[in-house]
Amino acid sequence: MPLSPQAVVNIAVQAAENRKALEVTVLDISKVSIIADYFIICSGRTGTQVQAIVEHIQEELKDKGMLALRREGFREANWVLLDYGDVIIHVFQGTEREFYNLERLWGDARIVGVPVNI
Structure with a gap:
């Protein structure tokens, strides 16, 4: 049975926090x-950490039966996008995150706490 988006x-x-991701939003x-x-938006300090975060996620x-529909940017590891359909995960290096500022771009969206109620 597929997992809920929550x-x-x-x-x-x-998983991101287990790999010391920064500023998980x-x-x-x-x-x-x-x-x-x-x-989900988070950061790593280096390209290697960004890749480790992505791989662990x-x-x-x-392990729970969910495969990403798409993964982009892994080789460069400045901004990696994982697409799980209803959940899109963005893992940035700090300067890239500051530049694209998705939190501001999606400012009308509600920031939710984790865990998200299932």
Whole structure:
């Protein structure tokens, strides 16, 4: 049985935090966009840490039967996007995150606490 979007968020956030991701933010974009229900945004200090965060998120979700529909930016590791359908995960290096500032861009979205109620 597939995981709910909230369960995907909770697992991904925990996995990111296990790899010392910085400034983990979850945005509920369900009321402002049809592309997904949630964005998870977090940062790593280096490209290597960004890749470690991404790989750990993927491993933890794969263990629960969830495979990413798409992964972009992994080789460069400045901004990696993982698409899980209703949940889109953005893992940045700090300067890239500051430049794109998704939290401001999606300012109409509600920031939610984790764990997200299932």
